[in-house]
Structures are given as C-alpha cells and as structure tokens.
Amino acid sequence: MASQYGLKYAVHIITSHFGNLVAKVCECLLRKGPLTLHNLIRFTELTPLQVKNSLLVLIQHNCVQAFIEESGVGDGAKLNTQYIALFNNIIHRSRFSKFLAIVSKELGEECLKLFEGLLQHGRLTLAQIVDRAISSTKGSDIAPGAIRETFLKLLGSHFVERCPAPEPVLSPPNQELPSSAKRGSKSAKLQKIETETLEQRVSEEAAPSEAMRFLLTTDAESNVDGGKDENDSSSSLVGEKRKYDALELDKEGEATNERVILWRANFEEFIRRLRHKACIEHVRHLGNGAVIVLSAMLEATRSAENKVKIDASAPLSLNSIYEEVIKNDAGRNMTFDRVRSSLIELGCPPLVKAFNDSYIIDFKAIIDLAQNDEVESIVLKRYGQEAYKMFRALSQAGHLLETDKIAEQTFYEKKDTPKVLYKLWKEEYLHMEKLQITGARQSQLLLWKVNKKNLWEHVLDEMFHAALNLSLRLAHELEKEKELLNPPQSRDRIIRVRLVLESAQIKLDDAIMLFHDF
Amino acid sequence: MKHYIAAEFNPSTEITGGAWYTDGSLDSDFIGVLKATCLKFVPNLKVATLEGFVEAVKKSRVSQVELSKKQIEELVESLVCDNELMKVKSTGIGEFASIPVGKVCYKRIDKGNRVSGAMASIPCGVCPQISICTPDGIVSPKTCVYYNTWLDF
Numbered sequence: 001m002a003s004q005y006g007l008k009y010a011v012h013i014i015t016s017h018f019g020n021l022v023a024k025v026c027e028c029l030l031r032k033g034p035l036t037l038h039n040l041i042r043f044t045e046l047t048p049l050q051v052k053n054s055l056l057v058l059i060q061h062n063c064v065q066a067f068i069e070e071s072g073v074g075d076g077a078k079l080n081t082q083y084i085a086l087f088n089n090i091i092h093r094s095r096f097s098k099f100l101a102i103v104s105k106e107l108g109e110e111c112l113k114l115f116e117g118l119l120q121h122g123r124l125t126l127a128q129i130v131d132r133a134i135s136s137t138k139g140s141d142i143a144p145g146a147i148r149e150t151f152l153k154l155l156g157s158h159f160v161e162r163c164p165a166p167e168p169v170l171s172p173p174n175q176e177l178p179s180s181a182k183r184g185s186k187s188a189k190l191q192k193i194e195t196e197t198l199e200q201r202v203s204e205e206a207a208p209s210e211a212m213r214f215l216l217t218t219d220a221e222s223n224v225d226g227g228k229d230e231n232d233s234s235s236s237l238v239g240e241k242r243k244y245d246a247l248e249l250d251k252e253g254e255a256t257n258e259r260v261i262l263w264r265a266n267f268e269e270f271i272r273r274l275r276h277k278a279c280i281e282h283v284r285h286l287g288n289g290a291v292i293v294l295s296a297m298l299e300a301t302r303s304a305e306n307k308v309k310i311d312a313s314a315p316l317s318l319n320s321i322y323e324e325v326i327k328n329d330a331g332r333n334m335t336f337d338r339v340r341s342s343l344i345e346l347g348c349p350p351l352v353k354a355f356n357d358s359y360i361i362d363f364k365a366i367i368d369l370a371q372n373d374e375v376e377s378i379v380l381k382r383y384g385q386e387a388y389k390m391f392r393a394l395s396q397a398g399h400l401l402e403t404d405k406i407a408e409q410t411f412y413e414k415k416d417t418p419k420v421l422y423k424l425w426k427e428e429y430l431h432m433e434k435l436q437i438t439g440a441r442q443s444q445l446l447l448w449k450v451n452k453k454n455l456w457e458h459v460l461d462e463m464f465h466a467a468l469n470l471s472l473r474l475a476h477e478l479e480k481e482k483e484l485l486n487p488p489q490s491r492d493r494i495i496r497v498r499l500v501l502e503s504a505q506i507k508l509d510d511a512i513m514l515f516h517d518f
Numbered sequence: 519m520k521h522y523i524a525a526e527f528n529p530s531t532e533i534t535g536g537a538w539y540t541d542g543s544l545d546s547d548f549i550g551v552l553k554a555t556c557l558k559f560v561p562n563l564k565v566a567t568l569e570g571f572v573e574a575v576k577k578s579r580v581s582q583v584e585l586s587k588k589q590i591e592e593l594v595e596s597l598v599c600d601n602e603l604m605k606v607k608s609t610g611i612g613e614f615a616s617i618p619v620g621k622v623c624y625k626r627i628d629k630g631n632r633v634s635g636a637m638a639s640i641p642c643g644v645c646p647q648i649s650i651c652t653p654d655g656i657v658s659p660k661t662c663v664y665y666n667t668w669l670d671f
Contacts, residue, residue: 008653285628344612348625349604376601377635381644389599396598411538411549411596427649459637466642469651469659476660477669497669504640511636 002087003461007031009468010090016471017093018057021046025054026063029085034067034198036082055083059166061122062089062264067202068169081167084202088517092267094467095509099270103159110150115159115265123163123264126151126216152216161213161266164206272308275518278510279363282370283351289342292331294352296324297361309518315358318343367518374511375459379429386412387420391429391450400433400447421448428458460515467508474501538589548581552593555580557602560626565606565613567623568594594624601627641668 002010007030015023028044029035035043041051058064063086068079092099096119104112117132118124124132126148133147154160207213276298283290297316304314316324322339325331343359346352351366352359372395380388389410394401401409407417424430431451437443474497481494538545552575559574560566566574572590575581597603603624610619617623637643641664642651651657659665 341612344609347609348606348612348614374635374637377638378643381635381638382646388601389596392599392601408592409596410599411544411546413544462642462648463637465648465651466637466640468653469642469662470640472653473659473662473665493670500669504636507636508640 002030003457003464005461005464005468006087006091009464009471010085010087012468012471013090013093014058014063016475018054018061021050022054022057025051026058026085026090029064029083030087034069034082034084034202036080040083058085059083061093062086062163063093065164065202065206066167067206068167070169070171079169084199086199086203088199089267091512091516092270094505095274095513098274098506098509099159099265099267102270102273103154107153107157107159111154111159114147114150115154118160118263118265123262125260125262127260129263155214155216158214158266158269160263162208162215163262163264164203164208166206168202168205170202170205268308271513271517272302272305274510274513275308275363275367276302278370278514278518279361279366282366282373283346286345287342289334289338290345292325292328292334293321293339293342294346294361296328296331297321297352297359300324301361311362311364312353313361313363315355315360317358321359367514370514371456374514375455378459379424383420383423383429386410387424390417390420391424394430394448395450395452398450400449403446403448406448418446421446429455456515460512463508463512463515467505467512470501470505470508474498474505477501549593551580552585553597553600553602556590556593556597557626560603560624565608565617565623565625567617567621571624598624601629603627641665 007027010030011023011027014026024044024046025040028040032039032043037048037051037055040055041048044051046054055064055066059066064083065086066081066083068081070079099119100112100116103115113136114129114133117129121128129151130144130147133150134142134144151160279298280291280295283294297313300316300320301313318336318340321343322334322336325334325339343352343354347354349365349369351362351369353362376388376392376395379391383391390406390412393406393409403417403421404414406412406421407414410417412420421430421432425432425448429450431449431454433447433449435445435447437445477494477497481490484490538549540548555575555578556571559571568587568591571594572585572587575585575590575593594603595605598605604627606623606625608614608617608619608621608623610617614623635643641662642648642659645651645662645664647657651659651662653659
C-alpha cells in the first residue's frame with residue numbers, strides 16, 4: 001500500500017494529465033484497493049458510463065489493470081473482474097522526460113519520435129505506430145519498412161514491450177504459483193507469494209512470458225508493409241539472452257496470431273538504466289577512473305539482470321572489464337593497470353567486490369550508501385550538526401544505545417543530549433524505548449535507535465509530499481503569470497522560477513526512485 | 519552535582535568525567551584541538567590506523583595528560599560520526615599495502631565531489647512545518663514563505 005502522500009501525489013499526476021473525473025476513479029482504486037465495476041460506481045457516485053470511460057483511459061495508459069479473481073472452489077467458484085490501480089506506473093508518468101532523454105541519447109531522433117507516441121497514447125499497435133509516424137512527416141516519404149526498423153531498435157533495447165493480458169485470472173494465493181517463479185523450492189515459491197503485493201501478483205500474471213515480451217512476429221504484424229518478408233529477421237528472438245520457454249511459446253503463439261498486438265513503453269528497463277546512472281553518480285567522488293570502470297561493468301552485465309532490484313551484478317573477470325572499458329571513447333586510453341587500480345578504489349568501501357578472480361558490483365552497498373547520505377543530509381540541514389552526529393552514531397551502531405553513551409560517543413554535554421534526541425524522536429527520525437531499572441533506587445533509562453525500515457518509509461512519504469508541493473507551486477506560479485500583464489521583469493522571473501522548480505523536481509525524483517524503485 | 523573531597527585525594531574519572539572534562543564540563547576546545555591533530559595526520563584520501571593516530575597525538579604534545587589508546591579511539595570514532603573520516607577494513611592492496619588484511623583503518627572523506635541531498639536542497643526538506651503543510655491549508659506550498667524566499671533570490 002502506498003503512503004499517504006504517495007497516494008496524493010499519484011492522484012495529482014492523474015488529475016493533471018487526465019482531469020478530475022478520471023482522477024476520482026483512480027483515487028477510489030488507490031485508496032480502497034481493487035474493486036469491481038459495480039463497487040467502483042457505488043463508491044465514486046459517478047454514472048456507469050463515466051466510470052467505464054475513466055477506466056478505459058486508465059487502462060489505455062497502463063495505470064490500471066483488470067484481472068479476474070477466482071473465489072470459491074468447484075461448482076461454486078465465481079469469477080469477478082476487478083480493477084487495480086498500478087501505483088508505480090502512475091508515478092512513472094512524472095518522469096517521462098527522463099525516459100525520453102535515455103532513448104534520445106542511446107538511439108537517436110527517429111526512435112525518440114516513435115517512442116514519444118507510445119508515451120502520449122499509452123499503448124499502440126505497430127500499424128498505429130507506423131500510421132502516426134507517416135502522418136507526422138507530411139511532405140517527406142518514409143517507407144513503413146524504415147519505421148519498422150526503427151521500432152525494432154526500440155524493441156532490441158527493450159525500451160518497448162508487449163502489453164500485458166487484458167484480464168488475467170488470479171487464483172487464490174494458496175493455489176497459485178507465480179508464473180515467473182518456475183524454479184526453486186516450494187517454500188521459496190510460497191515465501192515469494194507472501195511477500196509480493198497484490199499489484200505485483202496481478203502484474204506478473206498479466207505479463208507476457210519472457211520469450212514473447214520483446215518478440216515481434218505474427219502474420220498480422222508482418223503485413224504492415226504490405227507483404228511477408230521472407231528475410232525478415234524480426235521473427236527471430238529479439239533479446240537473445242532472455243530465457244526461452246518453448247512450451248509457453250507454442251501456447252501463446254497460437255493466441256497472438258488471432259490478436260493484434262499492442263505495444264507500450266517498458267518502464268522496467270528505464271528504471272534499470274536510471275538505477276545504473278544513480279550508481280555511477282554515487283561513485284563520481286572516487287574519480288574518473290572509477291566512473292569509467294563502473295559504467296563499463298554495468299554495460300557488460302545489464303542484459304543478465306532478470307529484475308531491477310538485484311543485490312549484485314553478474315561476475316566479470318578483469319580481462320572482460322578491460323575489454324569493455326576500452327570499447328568507449330572515455331575509456332579508450334585507459335591502461336590495464338589503471339583499470340585494476342580503479343577497481344581497488346571501488347573496493348573501499350566495498351562497492352565492487354573481488355570474488356574468485358572476478359569482480360561483482362554490490363548494488364545493495366551502493367544504494368544503501370546513497371540512501372544514508374540522503375537521509376543524513378536532511379538531518380543535518382533540518383536539525384543541525386549535533387543531531388547529525390548523534391543520528392550517524394545511532395545509524396552505524398544499528399542497535400539501541402543509551403543517552404549517556406550517545407553523549408560520550410559524540411562528545412556532547414550529557415545534560416543537553418536528551419533535548420536533541422527528543423526532537424529527532426518527535427519528528428519520527430528516531431525510535432525510543434524506556435527501560436526501568438529496579439534496585440536500590442528506581443531509575444529510568446532512555447534507549448534510542450534508528451529504525452531504518454520505518455524511517456525510510458517516513459522519508460519517502462516526505463519526498464512524495466515535497467514532490468507534490470513543487471508541482472503545486474509551479475502550477476501556482478504559472479497561473480499567477482498568466483494573470484499579470486507580462487512586463488519584462490515578470491517574464492524573466494517566471495523563466496528563472498520555472499528553471500529552479502523544474503530542476504528541483506528532477507533532482508527530487510531521483511531521490512524518490514532511490515527509496516522507492518532502486 | 520558538586521562533590522567535596524579532601525585535598526590529598528584525587529577524584530576518580532567516574533566523578534570528574536575523565537580527560538574530556540574540566541570542572542565538570544566538557545572541554546570542547548581541548549577535544550577540538552585533538553580532533554584537528556588527528557585529521558592533520560591523515561592527508562586527503564590516504565589511510566591511517568588507530569596506532570598511527572595514537573602516535574600522532576603523542577608526538578604533537580597537545581595533551582598534557584597521557585591519553586590511552588581507548589581515548590584516542592573515542593576521538594577517532596567521533597570523527598567518523600562527524601563524517602570527517604570513513605571507517606574501512608584493509609584489503610592489503612593499493613593504499614592498504616602496508617596494513618594487514620582485515621584490520622580496521624580510517625580514510626579521510628573528500629566532501630568536494632559528493633552528491634548533495636535532493637530533499638535538503640529544497641524548502642520542504644528543511645521545513646519545520648512539513649507535517650502540517652497541506653495543498654490548500656494555512657500552511658501550503660502556494661503561500662509558503664520559505665518558497666517565496668527561495669524563488670525570489
């Protein structure tokens with residue numbers, strides 16, 4: 001379940017993009033969880049047509065997923081279509097500009113134009129993508145084949161994927177095995193079911209198999225340019241390093257021939273790229289060499305990542321790392337010894353670990369460090385230097401510490417220490433427990449601790465709150481500007497204000513991803 | 519609380535607070551000088567062990583009383599809390615070549631190129647009123663005085 005301000009921010013995004021009506025339906029789903037159409041109409045008090053149209057918009061834009069949940073067994077089993085809001089996809093809408101920048105940098109202008117269409121419209125068939133591309137370049141001839149090739153580049157980079165099934169059937173948890181957990185012990189599978197949210201289960205059940213996800217092949221699709229191309233390489237697997245499930249391919253191949261395939265942006269790949277980018281930024285202080293080497297390692301191991309939030313990369317030998325480094329302009333002149341010494345720098349603190357003549361990127365260590373830095377910078381700015389030191393002492397200890405012990409560690413007056421700690425506790429940055437000492441004299445000790453899990457959730461909620469505030473303030477400033485008569489000073493001011501607010505939004509969104517997506 | 523003791527006795531450190539206290543109060547100046555001495559011993563991005571710090575403090579003669587290894591360790595650990603030093607374990611290679619593998623040592627932190635906090639660089643990140651701020655409330659982003667100051671620099 002998303003936090004209080006996470007929900008408010010999500011509703012704000014939907015309101016800005018699609019209006020109040022659609023936002024009302026979305027908000028109802030976000031607050032109440034999955035609902036049937038009947039209940040959605042009842043709770044929103046909108047007309048059935050309004051609710052249906054809103055749902056269509058939300059599904060089209062990948063913000064809601066329909067699913068059928070089995071309830072009961074045997075003859076009494078019921079199949080109800082319910083709708084669930086996809087919180088993560090809604091938040092991704094606020095970072096479309098980042099996704100566009102990635103496509104533009106990696107694949108160029110032509111791919112960017114096609115990809116823009118997918119973001120604008122949510123999901124499109126290949127025919128619609130081609131038509132849109134042709135109609136947007138009036139006066140110049142573009143062959144559908146060329147557009148298809150551009151689309152294949154997007155597919156090859158995994159920036160686009162097949163849309164999920166419209167109404168997957170979700171069995172009750174004790175009967176269901178997650179489609180993606182095809183291996184592993186039964187206890188591991190059951191544990192996966194328990195820790196997954198309903199949103200994750202629905203998304204996994206709806207998702208096409210890995211074999212089909214980036215596959216562009218059906219008779220319907222290949223007729224886009226007017227005929228079959230026997231040399232069409234698109235019928236071969238795109239993304240060859242993905243696991244190939246022959247059984248599923250046979251089953252699904254038949255079904256897809258009868259449907260027109262819809263395509264959408266693959267948010268997972270963009271979040272992966274942004275995660276890698278964040279890791280690089282957080283080692284920049286170690287110098288250029290470390291940045292080049294880490295970038296090369298990320299590039300080399302990216303395709304082996306089967307999910308975004310992996311703890312460690314695939315192992316790479318020193319030779320493989322060196323070969324990858326010298327492929328790029330930045331690393332072309334790096335010597336083997338320099339690569340090795342950069343790996344040593346990355347090893348302390350251990351962000352890259354050496355293991356059996358191989359090197360592994362420790363994503364968890366890099367992300368943990370980045371998260372700690374972010375929270376500590378808030379504590380420093382908001383509560384001052386002494387609170388910052390105490391917070392760090394507690395954070396590093398990882399367990400309860402008594403007030404005097406904290407004072408000794410940070411060289412602060414014992415009589416003044418409780419006041420500082422109390423302020424942090426009041427604002428939910430610290431956890432506090434009281435210990436009664438019974439003996440000759442009764443006394444009470446106060447014990448303090450940084451409860452990371454709770455604090456990280458609290459900080460994330462504050463970040464969503466701040467993101468909402470930035471957005472509201474920007475809208476307010478632009479509204480105010482329209483009402484004025486536009487003197488030159490006012491124009492200069494609004495340009496400056498926009499730059500400040502939009503830059504802050506981009507930077508804050510990086511921090512939100514650090515706590516929510518990475 | 520004041521304690522009285524015969525002049526021929528020395529009070530125990532439990533009562534006086536030890537080397538860090540003078541007249542019952544924390545001797546911040548003395549602690550500051552010792553910390554600065556420790557930091558000077560570790561040039562940027564190099565590595566030092568606890569024994570190195572002990573030796574450096576002894577040679578500097580900053581302290582009139584002899585400080586134990588435990589006391590120097592307390593100082594060095596407080597520099598870690600200050601984010602001036604980073605506590606690491608020796609890998610035995612590179613800059614750790616002369617230090618046994620696994621031994622705890624300390625590196626100076628280069629704050630110059632660090633990524634600055636995103637939340638801390640906007641008004642909301644440091645706002646004492648964030649818990650009562652709402653979109654259309656008395657405290658709101660549209661009317662926020664901290665935003666006014668931030669945007670009208």
